[in-house]
Amino acid sequence: MAAGLYIGIDIGGSGIDAGLCGADGALIARRRMPVVRDMERGDMLRKMRSLLRSLISIAGIPPDGVSGIGVGVPGAVDGKRGEILYTANLPLSGLNIADELRSDFPAPVYLENDANCAALGEKLAPGRESVGNMVFITVGTGIGGGMIVDGKIYRGFNAAAGEVGHMVIVRGGRKCACGRRGCWERYASASALAEDAAKLASGAGGAAIRRLCGGDLARVSAKMPFEAAGQGDAASQRLVRAYISRLAAGVTNLVNILEPELVCIGGGISREPDERLLNPLREIVYRETYPHGRARARLEKAYFAENSGIIGAAALCAL
Amino acid sequence: MAAGLYIGIDIGGSGIDAGLCGADGALIARRRMPVVRDMERGDMLRKMRSLLRSLISIAGIPPDGVSGIGVGVPGAVDGKRGEILYTANLPLSGLNIADELRSDFPAPVYLENDANCAALGEKLAPGRESVGNMVFITVGTGIGGGMIVDGKIYRGFNAAAGEVGHMVIVRGGRKCACGRRGCWERYASASALAEDAAKLASGAGGAAIRRLCGGDLARVSAKMPFEAAGQGDAASQRLVRAYISRLAAGVTNLVNILEPELVCIGGGISREPDERLLNPLREIVYRETYPHGRARARLEKAYFAENSGIIGAAALCAL
Numbered sequence: 001m002a003a004g005l006y007i008g009i010d011i012g013g014s015g016i017d018a019g020l021c022g023a024d025g026a027l028i029a030r031r032r033m034p035v036v037r038d039m040e041r042g043d044m045l046r047k048m049r050s051l052l053r054s055l056i057s058i059a060g061i062p063p064d065g066v067s068g069i070g071v072g073v074p075g076a077v078d079g080k081r082g083e084i085l086y087t088a089n090l091p092l093s094g095l096n097i098a099d100e101l102r103s104d105f106p107a108p109v110y111l112e113n114d115a116n117c118a119a120l121g122e123k124l125a126p127g128r129e130s131v132g133n134m135v136f137i138t139v140g141t142g143i144g145g146g147m148i149v150d151g152k153i154y155r156g157f158n159a160a161a162g163e164v165g166h167m168v169i170v171r172g173g174r175k176c177a178c179g180r181r182g183c184w185e186r187y188a189s190a191s192a193l194a195e196d197a198a199k200l201a202s203g204a205g206g207a208a209i210r211r212l213c214g215g216d217l218a219r220v221s222a223k224m225p226f227e228a229a230g231q232g233d234a235a236s237q238r239l240v241r242a243y244i245s246r247l248a249a250g251v252t253n254l255v256n257i258l259e260p261e262l263v264c265i266g267g268g269i270s271r272e273p274d275e276r277l278l279n280p281l282r283e284i285v286y287r288e289t290y291p292h293g294r295a296r297a298r299l300e301k302a303y304f305a306e307n308s309g310i311i312g313a314a315a316l317c318a319l
Numbered sequence: 320m321a322a323g324l325y326i327g328i329d330i331g332g333s334g335i336d337a338g339l340c341g342a343d344g345a346l347i348a349r350r351r352m353p354v355v356r357d358m359e360r361g362d363m364l365r366k367m368r369s370l371l372r373s374l375i376s377i378a379g380i381p382p383d384g385v386s387g388i389g390v391g392v393p394g395a396v397d398g399k400r401g402e403i404l405y406t407a408n409l410p411l412s413g414l415n416i417a418d419e420l421r422s423d424f425p426a427p428v429y430l431e432n433d434a435n436c437a438a439l440g441e442k443l444a445p446g447r448e449s450v451g452n453m454v455f456i457t458v459g460t461g462i463g464g465g466m467i468v469d470g471k472i473y474r475g476f477n478a479a480a481g482e483v484g485h486m487v488i489v490r491g492g493r494k495c496a497c498g499r500r501g502c503w504e505r506y507a508s509a510s511a512l513a514e515d516a517a518k519l520a521s522g523a524g525g526a527a528i529r530r531l532c533g534g535d536l537a538r539v540s541a542k543m544p545f546e547a548a549g550q551g552d553a554a555s556q557r558l559v560r561a562y563i564s565r566l567a568a569g570v571t572n573l574v575n576i577l578e579p580e581l582v583c584i585g586g587g588i589s590r591e592p593d594e595r596l597l598n599p600l601r602e603i604v605y606r607e608t609y610p611h612g613r614a615r616a617r618l619e620k621a622y623f624a625e626n627s628g629i630i631g632a633a634a635l636c637a638l
Contacts, residue, residue, distance in 0.1 A: 076610075086610070133476055145576070149468050156578025157452055158614040163575040166609040168568050171489045178609040180571070249487050252499070256482040257464070257576065259475025290485040290497040291395075291405070297476065 004067030008314030011073050013089045018055050019310035025124045029058045041091040063105050068317025070110045072117030072309045076159045079111045110316035116153045119146030121312025122264045125303035133260045139267035143185040169249045184250040190222035193243050197225040208233035226272050248284035255289050255297045266302030323386030327633030330392050332408045338629035344443045348377045360410040382424050387636025389429045391436030391628045395478045398430045429635035435472045438465030440631025441583045444622035452579045458586035462504040488568045503569040509541035512562050516544040527552035545591050567603035574608050574616045585621030
């Protein structure tokens with residue numbers, strides 16, 4: 001990045017995160033505001049502005065001390081016009097966010113899809129300087145994807161590429177909100193795992209998970225089967241193995257199609273210890289990648305964890 | 320392409336096609352040699368050289384009148400070194416084909432994967448000048464893929480991208496030679512359709528296909544169910560519908576992941592009339608693409624039909 005201070009904003013369905021980054025991409029300060037259900041657009045924008053003001057006041061810089069603002073949005077954007085084309089769960093579709101921020105901050109505003117931002121952020125991690133082609137996968141409520149091709153964000157024809165979660169891996173399988181059946185995210189998202197774990201907990205073999213959720217099946221999270229598996233619960237171990245094999249199916253598909261140098265996995269799931277997640281995942285993906293014996297895609301977790309999106313959004317300013 | 324005459328060679332498992340192309344990419348002359356089972360490398364190279372000599376003699380030009388030779392290979396290549404890294408069914412792995420041709424032709428030799436060549440060739444078709452991102456799919460014995468990103472061939476990290484046929488769409492499904500189960504090409508290749516049609520022909524509802532193959536089930540081809548469906552045979556119509564829906568599953572996956580501007584479908588199947596193949600295929604892909612309502616990928620058949628690979632190989636010389 002060029003010299004200066006940059007703000008990266010990562011807009012999500014449950015919160016908006018903003019970070020101040022230095023010229024080298026390092027995160028200097030970070031603030032978060034929660035997004036509540038049915039929040040109105042005006043309210044959200046007011047709170048976002050005050051979030052940004054508080055962020056720069058931490059660093060003791062004036063609004064015109066910011067050299068650029070990058071914004072990651074869960075949806076499609078028109079980066080050139082600074083407009084959010086659509087977002088699924090936020091009242092921001094059709095908003096020109098560049099115009100909205102201009103009154104407070106004179107710096108140029110850059111807009112990008114959130115998974116693309118995270119991919120860009122992760123490319124800045126140590127050891128990835130030379131990576132030209134990579135796929136970033138974020139495993140959460142759904143499965144999102146961001147792609148880097150030749151060192152640059154790959155957006156597709158209409159800025160909606162990377163919907164990797166809506167790749168069917170089980171034809172005729174579980175119904176997805178997108179209208180298809182058998183989408184990858186219905187089997188390998190954190191939500192899908194939590195759903196499967198709750199189902200396990202409701203049956204005879206589910207004692208360990210029932211204990212972890214205190215008997216409240218609505219509280220079962222994707223972490224619980226991993227935790228129970230780590231404690232030696234055989235049913236949870238089977239569930240986790242099945243889950244990883246489903247995750248691997250989609251990753252292998254992407255590797256066979258795109259042959260990236262790096263597949264980077266983010267989202268809460270990626271914080272599981274390597275011996276529970278990344279190592280068994282690698283084993284399946286490496287075994288199933290075609291053709292066998294060729295140089296293999298690196299499979300790594302998100303280095304910046306929950307900050308990939310902020311760092312990548314700030315990095316937009318330097319592109 | 321720059322001024323001059325170029326040779327494009329398309330190496331396939333059953334034959335080697337060579338064409339002489341003009342500076343505008345137009346095919347001037349074309350020759351084919353069959354590749355027989357267990358053909359030896361030396362024999363194949365001798366025949367390929369004589370194929371090229373006969374090709375230029377048609378046009379009445381000397382070997383040094385050729386400005387460049389492009390070669391498409393079904394496998395992975397090292398384009399810089401002119402070496403074929405591997406091919407599945409041909410005795411050419413490890414061959415430096417640039418060295419082999421140099422003694423007869425002084426022109427520079429360019430090497431590329433065959434599906435990438437076909438993609439490049441199809442991009443030269445009328446109406447596609449401005450297409451930046453496209454996916455070419457060749458539906459034959461298997462399903463191969465070639466990708467164009469930002470107007471250039473996308474090769475992946477180790478020149479093996481585009482193995483779209485080995486994308487699992489039916490987890491735990493039909494066994495594939497690649498080691499996985501449920502690969503797209505086991506459901507949507509021409510071979511898979513022929514297999515399914517032969518199965519249909521062996522049962523009670525298979526009279527129409529049995530008639531077309533003269534009772535010899537080993538002769539059932541992918542064309543027959545289309546032909547019988549066109550003649551009104553209900554069982555064949557069901558089979559063709561199921562086939563198109565499987566083909567659409569993989570195409571939709573690719574559109575969701577890559578959002579190309581154009582998906583181009585080649586191989587024998589693509590020569591079926593639009594009302595039997597492309598129109599119903601479009602209907603499913605457009606309905607299932609996520610998110611709905613965005614600009615849609617064009618879905619077209621290969622314009623140059625069996626010549627896409629030759630034309631694209633010749634076009635390598637001008638890149």
